[in-house]
Amino acid sequence: MKTSKPSLRSAVVFLFALLVAAVSFAPFSSRAFAEDHSERKVRVRVEPVYPEIARKMRLNGTVRVQVVISANGNVKETKVIGGHPILVTAAVDAVKKWKFDPANAESTGILEIKFDSGN
Secondary structure (H helix, E strand, O other): OOOOOOOHHHHHHHHHHHHHHHOOOOOOOOEEEEEEEOOOOEEEOOOOOOOHHHHHHOOOEEEEEEEEEOOOOEEEEEEEEEOOHHHHHHHHHHHOOOEEOOOOOOEEEEEEEEEEOOO
């Protein structure tokens, strides 16, 4: 007897139904904030935009981003090292806009971007 595997479409429909079931329409506040674990002082900190889908799901979490900061203080490179996939894009988009104090050479640090739905 041949067993059939669930199709990709069935899996997508199931995940969508699960997502819809998890969404609450009650209003609430949401916040996102960042902690800097690099050696250089932040001059310009852009706060991430809390994703609408995450707000509806009341999703909380921390995205950890490793950054390479150029000598002039711009974020040269980012690498996500942890965090919920729904929150990652918002965190990285914000971090790429950060500006740090200038230095003699590149430096590397870890930033933690925390998302809190206010619950």
